[in-house]
Amino acid sequence: MFNSGHCTDCTTCGSCQQAPHVDTPTLFCMHCPPSEAPCLKACKQNAIEVLGGAITINGEKCNLCRDCVEVCPINVIKI
Structure with missing residues (x-):
């Protein structure tokens, strides 16, 4: 079971995976149900999308504003 209090951004649990420290953020997260995902x-750019039940970031739409980073409940989005 995923415990956000123990998250070290290692990406090995499979709950969330991302490439850290990139110019265009990538994300594959299944922590929040899409209907409730704060990100x-x-x-405002509609860059956060749902793909097969997972939350993803469309790098072509993302303007790196960090609004999603500020509201992520498990702090997995890094820009």
Whole structure:
């Protein structure tokens, strides 16, 4: 079971995976249900998308504003 209090951004648990420290953020997260995902609701560019039940970031739409970073409950989005 995923415990956000123990998350070290290692990406080995499979709950979230991302490439850290990149110019265009990538994300594959299944922590929040898409209907409740704060990042999806916060993104004014509609760059946060749902792909097969997972939350992803469309790098072509993302303007690196960091609104999604500020609302992520498990701090997995790094820009």
